[in-house]
Amino acid sequence: MKRVLYLVLLFSLALAPAFSQNMFRGNPAHSGIYETEGPQQFHGVKWAFKTEGWVISSPALAGGLVYFGSDDKNLYAVDASSGELKWKFATGGPIRSSPAVVAGLVYFGSYDGVFYALDAASGKLKWKFDTPGEQQFAARGLHAYFPRAQVIPDFWDFFLSSPVVDSGSVYFGSGDGNVYALAAASGELKWKFPTQGVVHSSPALAGGVIYVGSWDSYLYALDAATGKEKWRFKTGEDKVNFNQVGIQSSPAVVDGVVYFGCRDAHLYAVDAATGQQKWAFDNHGDWIISSPAVYDGSVFAGTSIPSAFGALEINTGRPRFVLDARFLVFSSPAIATGTAYFGSFNGKLYAVNTKTGQFIWEFQTQAGRKDPLGVVGADGRPDFKTAFRSQFYEDMYRAGERLFSLGSIVSSPVVDHDVVYFGSTDGNLYALE
Numbered sequence: 001m002k003r004v005l006y007l008v009l010l011f012s013l014a015l016a017p018a019f020s021q022n023m024f025r026g027n028p029a030h031s032g033i034y035e036t037e038g039p040q041q042f043h044g045v046k047w048a049f050k051t052e053g054w055v056i057s058s059p060a061l062a063g064g065l066v067y068f069g070s071d072d073k074n075l076y077a078v079d080a081s082s083g084e085l086k087w088k089f090a091t092g093g094p095i096r097s098s099p100a101v102v103a104g105l106v107y108f109g110s111y112d113g114v115f116y117a118l119d120a121a122s123g124k125l126k127w128k129f130d131t132p133g134e135q136q137f138a139a140r141g142l143h144a145y146f147p148r149a150q151v152i153p154d155f156w157d158f159f160l161s162s163p164v165v166d167s168g169s170v171y172f173g174s175g176d177g178n179v180y181a182l183a184a185a186s187g188e189l190k191w192k193f194p195t196q197g198v199v200h201s202s203p204a205l206a207g208g209v210i211y212v213g214s215w216d217s218y219l220y221a222l223d224a225a226t227g228k229e230k231w232r233f234k235t236g237e238d239k240v241n242f243n244q245v246g247i248q249s250s251p252a253v254v255d256g257v258v259y260f261g262c263r264d265a266h267l268y269a270v271d272a273a274t275g276q277q278k279w280a281f282d283n284h285g286d287w288i289i290s291s292p293a294v295y296d297g298s299v300f301a302g303t304s305i306p307s308a309f310g311a312l313e314i315n316t317g318r319p320r321f322v323l324d325a326r327f328l329v330f331s332s333p334a335i336a337t338g339t340a341y342f343g344s345f346n347g348k349l350y351a352v353n354t355k356t357g358q359f360i361w362e363f364q365t366q367a368g369r370k371d372p373l374g375v376v377g378a379d380g381r382p383d384f385k386t387a388f389r390s391q392f393y394e395d396m397y398r399a400g401e402r403l404f405s406l407g408s409i410v411s412s413p414v415v416d417h418d419v420v421y422f423g424s425t426d427g428n429l430y431a432l433e
Helices: 002-015 366-370 394-404
Strands: 045-050 060-062 065-069 074-079 085-090 100-102 105-109 114-119 125-130 138-140 151-153 164-166 169-173 178-183 189-194 204-206 209-213 218-223 229-234 252-254 257-261 266-271 277-282 293-295 298-302 308-313 319-324 334-336 339-343 348-353 359-364 414-416 419-423 428-432
Touching: 060 100, 060 414, 065 105, 065 428, 074 105, 100 164, 105 169, 164 204, 169 209, 178 209, 204 252, 218 257, 252 293, 266 298, 293 334, 334 414, 339 419, 359 366
Parallel strands: none
Antiparallel strands: 045 428, 060 065, 065 074, 074 085, 100 105, 105 114, 114 125, 138 151, 164 169, 169 178, 178 189, 204 209, 209 218, 218 229, 252 257, 257 266, 266 277, 293 298, 298 308, 308 319, 334 339, 339 348, 348 359, 414 419, 419 428
16 A cells, blocks of 8 residues: 555656746746745845846746846856856847756757757857747737838737757747757757747646647647647637737646636636637736746736736636736746745836735836836826827837836746846846845
8 A cells, every 4th residue: 555655656746847947937837836935025135137238038047056148149147146147158139038957058049040058057059059030020000000001020029939848858939930849968950830920938848748829829739749739729819909919928837727828818728638728817908928827726927008917716717816016017927935926017026925915025126216218107107108109110119118218027037045036127137035
């Protein structure tokens, strides 16, 4: 009997997700959970490391180092305790994917269209893989901007797909519309799967299956070994509101269910084996870009406009609580010991009690306190008239830059030993304790 119980325990451990800080969202299944203590009170900034560009990439921790990318085209390795630079590696484009660190190698993609593998200790190039090139999602008359007949690239598609690594393979999506599987040791192509849209969602891996969304409005389930499609799930399309379609959120897979947000203003729960919808939460026209975290019977995610952070019941999709976040939330929550940490466009990092649904503490970047371009209204919400000054498509980019002047936190936090790490558009990677 003892032997049977022992084998059952081993089997259960084998099926359980491995929690770590070495890749986007904490583990291959992207549950967003970190089995460590997080700061229950804000004590101060442990350190801040300054780069020369926006830090949209989310950090990864391994071997006492923090790895992250910057729009200054460099990947950085920084000492997790002191914030001291260990090394940096230059690419040909902004780095907006979040690195994965496995078996002594760091994997990440750049806007130069190249996927890299570096030695984690030295930053030396091990191999690189050239894709046909990166691009943002684009559509005619996007968001009702003029000229309506012009194909307009979408400023809000600013994340790149972050890699997931397991069993000798590394998987990632690309702006060329493909999902790739490469040999982790050599970079040799194992397979690629074509979608009909940009793939900037980050693939999740569970039970030998890759789950990933595309701007073509489908969530795909692919056999991790062969790339063969197992099923696809169609999300909604909104022709009235000018191309509010596609999956920018990255899926989380927990207990046989795939959870993900969508530009069609829904958060979905889909059966991982069959692709059948279990429920869909209607956010009434408001994008869900944030990737969900799944914890203690609830699904946690943020929304854009109006801005909120909330928890849904895992079985029904009914709201447990909804908090007013005041500014757009694209950052994905990290949960540690009953506290959810997430960032906002207003340059604030929030800590929320997952049981009570109450804010515990918040941190404000310096740029957000100054509001250099006056884009924060008297009520603490975005002054959209100041940020968005015209309906000409170029002003979408200017408006995004005005909002980013607040030191926006669109990077997703990582928690380790009472410290929260995250990037900001003020160019810093922060460590808070």
